[in-house]
Amino acid sequence: MNHDLVVAQSIEVHANLEKVWKALTTPDIIKEYLYGTETVTDWKVGSEVVFQGEYNGQKYRDRGFILENELHKKISYSYWSGFSGTEDQPENYSSVTYLLEKISDQKTKFTWIQKGFANEKGYEHTKGTMPDFIANIKTIMER
Secondary structure, eight states: OEEEEEEEEEEEESSOHHHHHHHHHOHHHHHHHTTTOEEEOOOOTTOEEEEEEEETTEEEEEEEEEEEEETTTEEEEEEBOGGGTSOSOGGGOEEEEEEEEEEETTEEEEEEEEEEESSHHHHHHHHHHHHHHHHHHHHHHTO
């Protein structure tokens, strides 16, 4: 796992902090932008988070643990994916962080940060798809 590789993307969302937070923590909404993935967690620090579903006919169950949760400000969790080609071991987990910053009553800055990748290929894939991924999340948040 290369923990020096980081992909970060910020976007301005025309929605208040509460609405953006809800989109990031509600399983039915997450499913919309995470390609049908079912998210199972209570979002409490120390709790497990599971991302499961089926992709191209292959079932997956990615997982991690909630590291930080500051209401309407920040969520951070460790993350391991079976698609990474690594074993489910602590040293193979990356971290994902969502940062929210109030710009105005109806505008929020949302930042997604993923740190640590199994290989350069995974890093390049995430880096290349992140702008469209974040734009899709923005569209869902602004509905």
